[in-house]
Amino acid sequence: MDMKEQDQNETKYYNKKNPIIKETMKVHCEICNVDVKYFKVHEKSNKHQRNINNLLLNPNYFEPKKPHCEYCNINVFNLKIHKKSFKHLKKICTFKGCKDGMNNKMFKQYQYNEIKPIDPKKFIEDMSTEIKSKIESQDWKNLKAALSIQVEFYKELPHEIKKTTGWFNSGEMIRITNDSEIQNILNQMINIIVEKIDNYTCEGSGWIINKLLDFEIKLVEYKPLKASSYIQLPLKYQNPKFRLINIQNKDNECFKWCIARSDCLDENHPHRISKRVKHESLKYNWKGIEFPTELKHISKFENNNNISVNVYGLDEKLEIYPLRITKLKKDKHVDLLLISHDENNHYVLMKELSPFINKTHNGKSFTCSYCLHSFSKKELLDNHEPNCMIHSPVRMELADGPVEFRNYYKQIKHPFVIYADFECTLKKIHTTKPDPTDSYTINLQEHIPNSFCCYTKCDEKDEHSKLEIYEGSDSPKKFADYLISEINRIYKLMKWNEDMIMSEKDKLNYKNAEICFVCEKPFTKENYKVRDHNHLTGEFRGSAHTK
Known part of the structure; x- marks a missing residue:
């Protein structure tokens, strides 16, 4: 056996005996910044050759590019770590102060203003370190937390730029039992606030975030049961x-x-x-x-x-x-x-659980643990509970007595119905290009009314039906004027009372009637029977209560 074979056998034995050392016996390539087992094979690879060419063309090719913080205007090694620093927090907002309540014990409200970012989600995420520190610094054993942010919106109108402000909070205060769950609760609060801002439709849609005005961290101490x-x-x-x-x-x-x-x-x-x-x-x-x-x-x-x-x-x-x-x-x-x-x-x-809910029910019942509503069959409860458990537990408040329909006058059909529709010209809106890094809404077209059609339908007498069509740039004003005049016309028609027309069959039905044809309840001495008829046609409708 020559020396070469002996070295190979010793190496094989050594690697089998120490598999960990086998893995570490690799050569490091400085150009590709990787550890390779067979360096000669790696030298011939496309990746290695490509990196050599890039290095010859640009000596600084392998220098790491530092991320840039736009608010601090500096390059940093790690942007995520930098955003958690006190230096960064001082740049993106100003600590306004802290409000205390109940002798500085039960309530604290930390306030911030002069906020530079305009994306609420990014801002609150950057503030997560500050929020955590405020929560962890409290001496309270048990606390609840909530976040609020004030946002200024703007909307481009044909002749002006309209602005408005609104407060958005994270909903009801959330209980924090230990520090490990703070981040999950913060993510939950951020999602609630962002969803509320996205759904903001005060005085119509189309609002764009202009800036963030104020931010508040609310902490409350509570005594658990x-x-x-x-x-x-x-x-x-x-x-x-x-x-x-x-x-x-x-x-x-x-x-x-x-x-x-x-x-x-x-x-x-x-x-x-x-x-x-x-x-x-x-x-x-x-x-x-x-x-x-x-x-x-x-x-x-x-x-x-x-x-x-x-x-x-x-x-x-x-x-x-x-x-x-x-x-x-x-x-x-x-x-x-x-x-x-x-x-x-x-x-x-x-x-x-059921005896607490069904105090007057003698049969078997099945109660939902979440809303405390009872069901007569277990199958109904099994279908209900998976949907109910998604929401916060609450007790259903039921009426004291049986629920019944009382708005009987709504059962009688209206004699007049007005149908209306507008036609509009679509005018293209020219706006500046939005910042893709921030939340925004693009308004593409403006609807300019140019005409309307209004049809009044009378089911009782078609001679009172009317159709109106108007074209012009002032169609909204003309429509409002026409609607007022049409209401006055209908009001005068409704004031007219035709004499009642009753056939022999109608008279017999009235004589034999024992219940009201509207509410289907019997007549009494106090609420006795009367004839009801259509005032426009004079047709007899039925026997009704006097009240």
């Missing part, structure tokens, strides 16, 4: 029909005992913490769950275990409403009722 030791149920819900299990615990772990009790409902004295309940509680992972348990910690419990939990509360009228609804209902599901007394709260296990 958490449950602890035993509280007696309100007298109203001590009735067994509500199927509530109120655990009589002396510690702060009522949440744990309710979950464990849901696995052993067949025991006598279910309100007691038995050995079996304690045994069932060991099946669950309680890591990271504090006692007394706050509502926000229930999501962590759901993630640790294959279970879903809904929590309901009682309002001032002791009516049930959703406090916390799970995002995904699992096979193992538990409903809890949170009751309060003074400053103490307590979880109660709900065996069923």
Whole structure:
């Protein structure tokens, strides 16, 4: 065996024994900036030859091009990192101040103005570092946040440029439970604000963003609900029909005992913490769950275990409403009722939700966990719940009594109907070319009215129908004048009252009538029977109430 074969065998053995070293035994090409295994093969490649030619033509070809920040007017190595810097934030806006509320404790509103960017989405994204720092700097354990921005719009009209302003917010304040979810919540707020701005149609469409005026970060401290030791149920819900299990615990772990009790409902004295309940509680992972348990910690419990939990509360009228609804209902599901007394709260296990909703219904019903609406069949609930869970949980407010139709006069057909239509000349609009980096709307044509057609139709007597056609540049004004004159003509016709014409059959129908032909309700002494007829034709229509 010669020396060459011996080296090859040693190399093969060495590479098999140390595969990691095998990967690192590569040659680096400075021109292409890559690591290659076979350098001679790489030298002959098209990529390597092309890079050599580019380097000969331009010695600075491989120098990295630094991105440019238009607001700071400098080139930077990393534009994303630069936009998060304090230097960049000082250039794009000015911190106006901070408003406090409730002795500087419960509310803070950070205000910014002199905003340079005109794209709201880009501006708020650049402000994300500032927003995060304001949220993280608070001493509050629990807070809610919202964003607001004031935008100035303009619209090009034939003889002027019209301007208007509007405030756009991120909707209801969103609860922030930990720092890791701040970015996702910010993205959600940005999408809501941008959608509201895009849909802005005050005084018509065609508005273009001119500039951003003000920006606000609103933070509010809130005290979350958490449950602890035993509280007696309100007298109203001590009735067994509500199927509530109120655990009589002396510690702060009522949440744990309710979950464990849901696995052993067949025991006598279910309100007691038995050995079996304690045994069932060991099946669950309680890591990271504090006692007394706050509502926000229930999501962590759901993630640790294959279970879903809904929590309901009682309002001032002791009516049930959703406090916390799970995002995904699992096979193992538990409903809890949170009751309060003074400053103490307590979880109660709900065996069923339907008794709280259907207090007068005797049959079986199926209740939606999200809107608390009941269905007579489970199939109807299964079809309803996937659509309902998309929206925020809310209790449906129903009418106190049966809903009935009362606007009976709207059932009688109008004798006159006016149909109108305009024709317009399309005039091309000449505007400046918009900035492609910003949001904009292009107005292509202006509609200039040149004529109208108006037709008044009378179903009762066609002789009162009328057609009007007008052509001219002043057609909008002429149309308004014609409409006023036509309304006056119809008003005079409606004031006329033809004598009633009744056949022998009509007289017999009136004599035998017991209910009103309009509302279909019986006649009474106070609301007695009268003859109703068409005032334009005199035709008898039927027997009606006097009122």
